Amino acid sequence: MLRQYELVERVKEYDPNADEALLNRAYVYTVQKHGSQKRASGDPYFSHPVEVAGLMTDLKLDQQTIITALLHDTVEDTLATIEDIELNFGPEVARLVDGVTKLSKIEQLTDDERAAENLRKFLLAMSEDLRVLLVKLADRLHNMRTLHHISKPEKRRRIARETMDIYAPLAERVGMYEYMREMQLLAFEQLEPEAYATIVSRLEQLRSSDAGQVDRIALDFKQALSEAGLEVEVWGREKHPYSIWKKMAERHLPFEHISDIMAFRVLTDNVDDCYRALGVLHQAFQMVPGRFKDYISTPKTNGYRSIHTTVFYDKSMRCEVQIRTREMHRTNGFGLAAHWAYKQGGKVDGQVGWLRDLIEIVEQSHDPEELLEHTKLAIYQDRIFAFTPKGALHQLPKGATAVDFAYAVHTDLGAQTVGAKINGRHMPLRTPLGNGDVVEIIKGKSAQPQLHWLGFVVTGKARAAIRRSVRLRERAEIAEVGRALFDDIAKEMPTKIGKKAIAQALERLDLPNEEALMEAIGSAKLSDRAVMEALVPGSTADLPEEMKPGHALSIKGLTPGVGFTLAECCHPVPGDRIVGLRHAGESVAVHAIDCLQLANGEDIDWIDLSWGERSQGAVGRLSVTLYNRPGTLAEMAGVFAKAGANVINLELAERDELFHTDIVDLEVQDLAHLTRIVSALRATDAVAQAERV
Structure with a gap:
């Protein structure tokens, strides 16, 4: 210490x-x-x-x-x-x-x-x-x-x-690679102790059987470079045990088949000598195709700079070679910390633009699971390099698409994306980008992020922004339904409803603004009666009995004192033929006679039931597919209001570019009432399809 x-x-x-x-x-x-x-x-x-x-x-x-x-x-x-x-x-x-x-x-x-x-x-x-x-x-x-x-x-x-x-x-x-490597090694030893012990043992065996081989290869590399007039330092080392294990797992290879276990570093005086050294080594030793990366011309997001190549030594042994200047070597091991100066005051600089993406993800993530998922996406993945038509470079994770690229350029560009050209050709938005691709984003002023993009985007920034946009759009549509329902509630009030009454209602309901009120009405979190009471306290006292929420249904055929519930699977309404299923110690579940749940062969007592005289307030469930354009939700809400049906719950089930399907629970009088509503929905231009669930 x-x-x-x-x-x-x-x-x-x-x-x-x-x-x-x-x-x-x-x-x-x-x-x-x-x-x-x-x-x-x-x-x-x-x-x-x-x-x-x-x-x-x-x-x-x-x-x-x-x-x-x-x-x-x-x-x-x-x-x-x-x-x-x-x-x-x-x-x-x-x-x-x-x-x-x-x-x-x-x-x-x-x-x-x-x-x-x-x-x-x-x-x-x-x-x-x-x-x-x-x-x-x-x-x-x-x-x-x-x-x-x-x-x-x-x-x-x-x-x-x-x-x-x-x-x-x-x-x-x-860019703190020394910290990263040591952390990974120590964590690997705890998480995979058998694999760690095996690889360390095999490396020791390799070391003892090939005594001096690493030094011999380093000397041959240095001699080739010296003959070309380059003053360099060259040394070799075995690769990190965790790096070897990861490569074995990714490629499904045994230890014996990992051919580039040794890595060598070449340090030069300047950048020009880095490229000269690369040329000398490629002339003296055959390079391995597909293993060349130039992080000097295109540094990593953390500031790492080096040239990586792999060559064959003695025609069979693969050796990875990293070529960099001495200054790059000093900074690469500890990244931002290596060139930190206390005069900087700790401000974020251009080398951590990825951090700004993380902050945008923090602001847009809706819940903890999203935040953790998007943060991991932003910090874990390997990178590729793609360019705008004007030559601006953007680094993205492997597998990134044109939509990811658009969001990397700017969130607003991502939101307005309608198409993309990759290397001058129109390509689907889901096309994965490759290193060096030139990407031109085609945008539309009225375009909006689409839910199905989540099926192929890979960056945390894109996923967070798309989800946020879709959520806001859904909220706006629910508020649109709520506004239509609110207008119908206002017509039933004993006095004209103005801004003062709405402001007082917001205070009574503990809601922040009028938009939140409309969302609560549209999503059926507030009943008509609750809204009326908030607007004008005492206004529901003289309502007719059938308009009051919770009006009881009656069922014939039940033993006196036995309770019942309407089954959620089939939502029976008066007019449906019904049957009861009696579970021991539970209330009787009332099903429609054609409910699929009845066909599961469960050995339960069946009770022949029928509707009683009180038959108001049953809930029917509809699946309504609307055209995806402004105003269609309001038209649907208008149909419900005109038919005198109260919306109990509304949920977006599916959405694409042309349609969206909503599941709606409605309080109706009976089967005939529900059937009239379905017919009215099918007759409106806003609705593509309407069915009872």
């Missing part, structure tokens, strides 16, 4: 102006607050934040980040508060500690809703200051290094899974 003076000296080496007294105070504060707390290893708990701070000094981060690392667990695990932190160390450190604490809480939660809410807060904090993420990644890396001290296997696996699912991908997205 770093001693107090050692930590301060490390910071002063690269930042002579750092506040030594403040650093000392933070060190003492964390030691005092954590007190006698112990880690699973038996070490004092404060050794952990001190080691995290040490990792931050390796990256030469500013003093606020170092202090945040020292204090990052105090709010979570001691009696310290954010207010205490702000009082002692200032608002900037307090904000950073708060951001790290919010992500820490994810580790303690299994409930998706709370986990998603903490992830939402963390992403927003990270968008304002990336140092929040840097501290949290160092925190997780140190925890993974000491994971073996935890005695419970299930807890070790849970932490390892979190690391693999959240932290390693985030480390990759900000």
Whole structure:
């Protein structure tokens, strides 16, 4: 563990102006607050934040980040508060500690809703200051290094899974490959112990049987480059065990068939020498087709730059070669953190445009499951490169389509997409894009995102925006139905309904605005009587009995005192022939005689039933297919209102570009009443099809 003076000296080496007294105070504060707390290893708990701070000094981060690392667990695990932190160390450190604490809480939660809410807060904090993420990644890396001290296997696996699912991908997205590789290796050891042990053992065998081979190949590469006049550094290493296992799993290959287990790095003085070195190696050794990637001309979103190629050595052995300048090599290992300067103030720069997409996903996601799904889509997938006709480059996940591309350019362009040209040819919107494709999006002013796009888009940004648009459209249509029903309710009122009455009704119903009222009416969350009472209290007292909700139906053939329910599967209404099914200890379920549920062969008592004298308020269910154009829902609502049928529930069942099908539950008098409504629906131009369900 770093001693107090050692930590301060490390910071002063690269930042002579750092506040030594403040650093000392933070060190003492964390030691005092954590007190006698112990880690699973038996070490004092404060050794952990001190080691995290040490990792931050390796990256030469500013003093606020170092202090945040020292204090990052105090709010979570001691009696310290954010207010205490702000009082002692200032608002900037307090904000950073708060951001790290919010992500820490994810580790303690299994409930998706709370986990998603903490992830939402963390992403927003990270968008304002990336140092929040840097501290949290160092925190997780140190925890993974000491994971073996935890005695419970299930807890070790849970932490390892979190690391693999959240932290390693985030480390990759900000270019911290050294952190990513070590996290993956340590998590892999816990999640797949047998596979880990097998691969490590095979690598050791390979090392012992081919003693010196890696050095020999590196020397041959360097000699070929030196003969061409290039001053370079060359060295080789075995590939990461997790990387080997992943390749074996993806390609369904045994270890023996993985031919490019060794990777070599070539460091040059400048970019020109990188391309010269590439040419020399391709001339001296046969390249493997399809294995060339130029991340110098088109860097990764995290700023990673290098040329990757694979060549055959000795005609049979595949060797991956990474060619980069010495400066690129210094920055590639730790990405954004490697060229962080405390003068930057922690603002997001152009290298993390993907983070802005994450924030847009946060704003558009409707529920926790969506947020977690879209966030994973945004941070996990491998990338391809595609261009606009003017040459602007956009990086997308593998499998991305023209619609994903449109949303990557701009959310509004995605929403207005009607077609696409890929490399000058009109292609279906669902066509997957390839590396280097030039994509021209054709847009229409009245176009809208389509629900079926969700069947082929792969980016979290596109999925979130499409779902949000479809939801808003559905809400608008339900509000349109509600407005038509509201107009009919207003006609029944004893006085004219003005804005003042509506405002008072909103207050009584605890609704934010008039649009919300119309949505509640259209979706049958409010009954006619409830709306009337909210508009004019006491106005329903003199309503005729049949207009009051909950008016009872009567059934003949039941034993006195026995209750009944109308079956949801067939929605019988007066006029249908009915039968009762009696389950032991339950009320009698009333079915229509032609209900398919009766044909399931269930051994239950059947009761011959008929409708009684009171036959108002039964609920019939209709499936109504409307043309997908403005006003059709209002026309349907008008049919219901004219027929005197109250909408109990309305649900969008299916939608495409031409039609949408709604399932409607209606309160009707009897079968004849329901039949007249179906006939009236079929007669209107708004309806393509109407059937009783």
